[in-house]
Amino acid sequence: MANAYDEAHSLSLRDPAAFWGKAAEDIHWVKRWDKVLDDSNPPFYRWFAGGELNTCYNCVDRHVEAGHGERTAIIYDSPITGTKRQISYAELKQKVASFAGVLADQGVTKGDRVIVYMPMVPEALVAMLACARLGAVHSVVFGGFAAHELATRINDAQPRVIVAASCGLEPGRVIAYKPLLDQAIQMASHKPEKCVILQREQKTAELIPGRDVDWAEAVSNARPHDCVPVLATDPLYILYTSGTTGQPKGVVRDNGGHAVALKWTMKGIYNVEPGEPYWAASDVGWVVGHSYICYAPLLHGCATVVFEGKPVGTPDAGTFWRIINEYRIPVLFTAPTAFRAIKKEDPNGEFLHKYDLSHFRTLFLAGERADPNTITWAQSHLQVPVIDHWWQTETGWAIAANCIGLHEFPVKLGSPTKAAPGWDVQTLGEDKQPVPPGQIGALVCKLPLPPGTLPTLWNADDRFRQAYLDEYPGYYKTGDAGFVDEEGYVYVMTRTDDIINVAGHRLSTGAMEEVLSNHPDVAECAVIGVHDDMKGQMPLGFLVLKAGVGRSHEEIVAEAVKMVRDIIGPVAAFKKALVVPRLPKTRSGKILRGTMQKIADHEEFKMPATIDDPDILPEIEEALHEIGLAR
Numbered sequence: 174m175a176n177a178y179d180e181a182h183s184l185s186l187r188d189p190a191a192f193w194g195k196a197a198e199d200i201h202w203v204k205r206w207d208k209v210l211d212d213s214n215p216p217f218y219r220w221f222a223g224g225e226l227n228t229c230y231n232c233v234d235r236h237v238e239a240g241h242g243e244r245t246a247i248i249y250d251s252p253i254t255g256t257k258r259q260i261s262y263a264e265l266k267q268k269v270a271s272f273a274g275v276l277a278d279q280g281v282t283k284g285d286r287v288i289v290y291m292p293m294v295p296e297a298l299v300a301m302l303a304c305a306r307l308g309a310v311h312s313v314v315f316g317g318f319a320a321h322e323l324a325t326r327i328n329d330a331q332p333r334v335i336v337a338a339s340c341g342l343e344p345g346r347v348i349a350y351k352p353l354l355d356q357a358i359q360m361a362s363h364k365p366e367k368c369v370i371l372q373r374e375q376k377t378a379e380l381i382p383g384r385d386v387d388w389a390e391a392v393s394n395a396r397p398h399d400c401v402p403v404l405a406t407d408p409l410y411i412l413y414t415s416g417t418t419g420q421p422k423g424v425v426r427d428n429g430g431h432a433v434a435l436k437w438t439m440k441g442i443y444n445v446e447p448g449e450p451y452w453a454a455s456d457v458g459w460v461v462g463h464s465y466i467c468y469a470p471l472l473h474g475c476a477t478v479v480f481e482g483k484p485v486g487t488p489d490a491g492t493f494w495r496i497i498n499e500y501r502i503p504v505l506f507t508a509p510t511a512f513r514a515i516k517k518e519d520p521n522g523e524f525l526h527k528y529d530l531s532h533f534r535t536l537f538l539a540g541e542r543a544d545p546n547t548i549t550w551a552q553s554h555l556q557v558p559v560i561d562h563w564w565q566t567e568t569g570w571a572i573a574a575n576c577i578g579l580h581e582f583p584v585k586l587g588s589p590t591k592a593a594p595g596w597d598v599q600t601l602g603e604d605k606q607p608v609p610p611g612q613i614g615a616l617v618c619k620l621p622l623p624p625g626t627l628p629t630l631w632n633a634d635d636r637f638r639q640a641y642l643d644e645y646p647g648y649y650k651t652g653d654a655g656f657v658d659e660e661g662y663v664y665v666m667t668r669t670d671d672i673i674n675v676a677g678h679r680l681s682t683g684a685m686e687e688v689l690s691n692h693p694d695v696a697e698c699a700v701i702g703v704h705d706d707m708k709g710q711m712p713l714g715f716l717v718l719k720a721g722v723g724r725s726h727e728e729i730v731a732e733a734v735k736m737v738r739d740i741i742g743p744v745a746a747f748k749k750a751l752v753v754p755r756l757p758k759t760r761s762g763k764i765l766r767g768t769m770q771k772i773a774d775h776e777e778f779k780m781p782a783t784i785d786d787p788d789i790l791p792e793i794e795e796a797l798h799e800i801g802l803a804r
């Protein structure tokens with residue numbers, strides 16, 4: 174007999190308009206849509222065309238008007254500053270409306286872009302929601318990126334206003350954001366008209382008269398602003414993510430499809446009810462933070478947790494359990510790397526067993542491949558289902574998951590379970606034809622993608638087609654390779670491009686190579702991702718020096734490491750590079766990064782048939798051996 178998942182999945186593919194049209198009834202619309210799915214201009218699909226709504230209204234005002242103003246909307250817990258604060262829906266409405274007034278006073282109107290460069294404080298969500306309230310398009314930039322990355326995003330998004338905090342906090346150090354912001358604006362060719370600065374007491378910033386506005390002062394003078402209706406197909410936000418070059422891709426999210434899909438996932442995937450707390454331990458700068466710290470929990474009327482800390486060291490490996498216990502959180506969503514960090518500090522779960530977690534129901538993991546060790550460790554200590562799910566910045570929510578709100582399937586280690594409703598996941602071989610179950614190929618999703626996914630890239634329809642649609646006509650290319658088994662379980666094995674995953678953070682080795690190639694002594698270079706027990710992968714650079722360079726290799730490597738940190742940011746976690754005489758290449762000159770990675774990770778590899786000079790591989794092996802990698 175078909176279960177609720179089978180029925181939902183099958184209906185969503187057979188009749189997407191029926192499935193998503195029903196889900197859309199859970200959203201408040203100012204004007205109902207003309208068509209659930211507008212497929213008149215493939216490969217560009219639009220959801221809820223003709224409909225009008227306001228995402229902020231659905232996240233905030235709606236709950237207050239329904240009589241839930243006293244419910245908690247945001248739980249702010251910052252072990253780094255020792256602060257705890259709870260904000261009710263009624264308070265959140267007042268804060269967001271006032272801040273929308275501030276933005277409007279700075280000239281922000283519907284369609285304008287606003288960059289948000291903020292740490293994990295409730296004001297980050299207030300800024301995002303205030304943009305949504307005005308119909309403005311936010312673009313949140315993760316705090317671990319350096320000024321140059323911020324400048325790239327400023328040039329691409331062309332914000333009218335930037336909202337930033339004076340500083341962010343990492344364990345043991347204060348990161349002054351304001352100098353990074355000033356530097357980025359100086360580098361950028363586009364200049365924002367105004368910057369609104371949230372002063373944090375850990376490090377206040379000097380404001381530039383005429384350009385910078387103090388958050389608190391502006392709020393005290395602002396009049397609350399109402400929600401502005403927008404088209405379902407209007408953009409809600411742009412989130413930049415790593416592509417294969419240094420130019421990040423501006424993933425666009427619309428308003429209508431996003432609200433419908435995300436609201437649906439809260440029950441369908443996470444099995445959470447309105448009024449319950451829900452915690453995604455990520456950062457607002459990443460897609461998980463957008464979808465599951467900000468929008469989805471609030472759309473569903475849950476309390477969302479804004480956590481400013483780390484899984485270990487703030488103050489110890491029991492922080493997650495303390496928070497789950499203190500706020501009676503039933504569902505946690507984080508990256509496997511966070512669990513590996515905890516497991517390393519607390520292998521026997523001593524911190525964990527100090528807390529009563531009897532109310533805790535489910536752990537969800539995503540962001541990178543969930544290794545079986547981590548899953549079994551979490552299962553045995555937490556005694557709850559540990560559910561891996563697979564998604565990407567582009568998709569905004571899970572492509573494959575164990576949708577426990579519909580039906581709980583047995584977990585198969587290494588698999589994020591089955592394609593979620595709306596997703597037709599297939600595996601294609603080199604001939605672009607489907608391969609049999611169990612055989613590895615490119616993981617692709619048949620178009621149209623469900624609502625909530627990217628309709629395009631910001632101002633770059635051509636790049637959108639080239640990056641995702643051209644290679645497999647009629648499909649979205651995920652960039653991941655893997656397989657689907659006989660029972661429909663999806664297995665995600667590896668990326669097919671230059672993207673690596675470090676501590677659940679998506680990074681481009683191509684972007685790092687672009688930085689390294691600017692070192693005056695470097696003739697050519699390659700960056701690969703090598704296995705790391707805690708972070709999953711770590712970048713490793715190979716530098717070939719220009720002829721005649723006689724300086725010490727240590728010095729050059731130290732400079733290269735510093736360049737990547739200064740230009741991309743600390744989040745690149747680029748700490749290691751080695752100087753080698755030559756790089757292995759194919760006869761057509763393509764660097765054999767995959768083979769180098771296999772040597773570094775002690776994996777079996779076949780000598781590539783197209784290799785130009787096989788003698789280079791032992792040289793690479795030798796160099797890796799010297800730094801403790803390779804056999």
Ligand code: COA
Nearest residue numbers: 316317343454455461508510511514540676677743744746
């Ligand atoms: N602002 C400034 N710097 C930041 C930053 C931020 N918001 N976030 C990270 N950094 C810095 C870190 O301090 C670190 O600097 P260092 O090289 O001087 O030590 C560097 O960027 C690398 O950060 P990261 O790779 O995250 O390493 P970490 O040791 O600080 O933390 C984990 C490792 C596993 C604990 C952490 O990455 C984590 O909790 N990850 C899981 C949750 C998550 O973020 N998921 C994302 C997608 S779901």
Ligand code: AMP
Nearest residue numbers: 539540541542562563564565566665679
């Ligand atoms: P991001 O856009 O930062 O969310 O990164 C998306 C990429 O992370 C995917 O394309 C995968 O390579 C990887 N990823 C995310 N979730 C999973 C998962 N559950 N299993 C395997 N890989 C994953």
